[in-house]
Amino acid sequence: MKKIVILTGAGMSVESGLKTFRDADGLWEEYPVAQVATHEGWEADPTLVTNFYNMLRKKCWGVKPNEGHRLVAELEKHYNVTVVTQNVDNLHEQAGSTHVIHLHGELMKVCSSRNVDDPRYIQQLTPDNCEVEPGTKAGDGSLLRPYIVFFGEAVPNIEVAAEEAMTADIFVVIGTSLNVYPAAGLIHYVTPGKPIYLIDPNRINAGPGVTQIQKGASEGMRELFDILVKKG
Numbered sequence: 001m002k003k004i005v006i007l008t009g010a011g012m013s014v015e016s017g018l019k020t021f022r023d024a025d026g027l028w029e030e031y032p033v034a035q036v037a038t039h040e041g042w043e044a045d046p047t048l049v050t051n052f053y054n055m056l057r058k059k060c061w062g063v064k065p066n067e068g069h070r071l072v073a074e075l076e077k078h079y080n081v082t083v084v085t086q087n088v089d090n091l092h093e094q095a096g097s098t099h100v101i102h103l104h105g106e107l108m109k110v111c112s113s114r115n116v117d118d119p120r121y122i123q124q125l126t127p128d129n130c131e132v133e134p135g136t137k138a139g140d141g142s143l144l145r146p147y148i149v150f151f152g153e154a155v156p157n158i159e160v161a162a163e164e165a166m167t168a169d170i171f172v173v174i175g176t177s178l179n180v181y182p183a184a185g186l187i188h189y190v191t192p193g194k195p196i197y198l199i200d201p202n203r204i205n206a207g208p209g210v211t212q213i214q215k216g217a218s219e220g221m222r223e224l225f226d227i228l229v230k231k232g
Contacts, residue, residue: 011175065095068217
């Protein structure tokens with residue numbers, strides 16, 4: 001079975017009702033990055049940061065996967081599929097994707113602020129218990145913080161994602177401008193000559209050998225699904 005690796009960004013979830021961070025009306029227009037998405041911001045005001053992510057979680061529980069998410073999951077019937085996502089939502093999992101690598105963390109989890117990746121202190125939140133009271137402690141006595149890769153922090157799963165990209169028979173990019181590193185660099189790990197598809201409504205110069213489908217996530221995935229499954 002051929003292997004497809006799919007890199008997804010914020011544009012993947014827009015049709016589900018989640019704002020992107022970087023667009024003109026995105027979340028960074030409302031909330032300064034330095035205050036809510038950096039280690040320095042966390043150290044300065046953990047209550048503000050905790051409440052910001054509580055707000056994001058409440059928004060997230062109200063949204064559903066869109067057709068693009070569902071078609072990505074549907075590909076598993078025909079290919080060995082790995083999803084590498086820059087998104088912190090869990091819409092790929094909700095849609096049925098079984099192998100998802102989160103590069104920038106997971107909104108629905110919290111962790112130790114002393115050792116973010118210590119699995120003993122990572123907690124999964126639920127829809128009826130998705131708010132963290134500011135000041136709540138993790139099992140190691142440090143403050144519970146969002147399980148999010150803040151700006152300036154290392155991206156722990158990037159090496160795993162790069163290994164997946166190197167073994168891909170087909171590489172697909174959906175809903176990302178390829179401006180955010182290190183995720184944008186994954187395209188360079190794909191073996192030369194392997195097909196690369198890019199789905200995004202905006203024209204993106206991704207270099208030679210990349211076939212762009214200039215549509216949104218759902219419409220673009222319908223077209224790609226026809227190429228990979230019905231014609232492939």
